[in-house]
Amino acid sequence: MQKIIVIDDDRTYLQVLQRRLQQTGNYEVAVYASVATALQQPAQQVNAILLDMMLEQESGLDGIPLLKAHFNPTQLIMLTGYASIATTVEAMRRGATDYLAKPVGLHEIIQRLSGSTTGLVTESPKPMTPAQVEWEHIQRTLLAHDGNVTATAKALGLHRRTLQRKLQKHSPGR
Structure with a gap:
C-alpha cells in the first residue's frame, strides 16, 4: 500500500x-x-x-x-x-x-x-492567445520579484491596482 x-x-x-x-x-x-x-x-x-x-x-x-x-x-x-x-x-x-x-x-x-501516462491524450501545442501571453509575462515578472505585487507592477509599467485586478482573474484558458 x-x-x-x-x-x-x-x-x-x-x-x-x-x-x-x-x-x-x-x-x-x-x-x-x-x-x-x-x-x-x-x-x-x-x-x-x-x-x-x-x-x-x-x-x-x-x-x-x-x-x-x-x-x-x-x-x-x-x-x-x-x-x-x-x-x-x-x-x-x-x-x-x-x-x-x-x-x-x-x-x-x-x-x-x-507513473503511467497511457491513455493520456497528447495534443499538439496550440498557439497562445494574447491573453495567455500576457498572463505568462505577468507570472514570470511576479516570480522574478518574489511575489511582490508593487515591484511587479512597477516593472510592468502598470498601476498596482490594475495588476491586482489582472491577478484576481483566473488564468486564461488554454
Missing part, C-alpha cells in the same frame, strides 16, 4: 480526495491544511506528496524542499488552479516531479501516482 500525503487548504477537497484514494485500496492517505502542519509529523518515507501551490498562509513552492527533506517522497506533484509556464518551471526547479492544473480528476491523479 502506497503512503500518500495531500496538502491543501480546502478542507472539503482534502476529505473527498482522501476518501476516494483510500477507496481504491491502494493508498494510505494523510491530509494536512498546511506545509507547517505536515512538517510537525515524524519524518518518514512516503511514496508521494500532492501539494497545492496556493495555500492560505504560505506558498506550496516554498514548502517543496522542506517536504522533500522531511518525507523523501518518490513523487511530489504540484496541484494548482493558477497554472502557468513560469510557476511550472519554478516548481520543477525546486524539486517537484510533476505538475497538474486543477480541476483534476481522480483518474488522472491515480495515473500520475502510478
Whole structure:
C-alpha cells in the first residue's frame, strides 16, 4: 500500500480526495491544511506528496524542499488552479516531479501516482492567445520579484491596482 500525503487548504477537497484514494485500496492517505502542519509529523518515507501551490498562509513552492527533506517522497506533484509556464518551471526547479492544473480528476491523479501516462491524450501545442501571453509575462515578472505585487507592477509599467485586478482573474484558458 502506497503512503500518500495531500496538502491543501480546502478542507472539503482534502476529505473527498482522501476518501476516494483510500477507496481504491491502494493508498494510505494523510491530509494536512498546511506545509507547517505536515512538517510537525515524524519524518518518514512516503511514496508521494500532492501539494497545492496556493495555500492560505504560505506558498506550496516554498514548502517543496522542506517536504522533500522531511518525507523523501518518490513523487511530489504540484496541484494548482493558477497554472502557468513560469510557476511550472519554478516548481520543477525546486524539486517537484510533476505538475497538474486543477480541476483534476481522480483518474488522472491515480495515473500520475502510478507513473503511467497511457491513455493520456497528447495534443499538439496550440498557439497562445494574447491573453495567455500576457498572463505568462505577468507570472514570470511576479516570480522574478518574489511575489511582490508593487515591484511587479512597477516593472510592468502598470498601476498596482490594475495588476491586482489582472491577478484576481483566473488564468486564461488554454
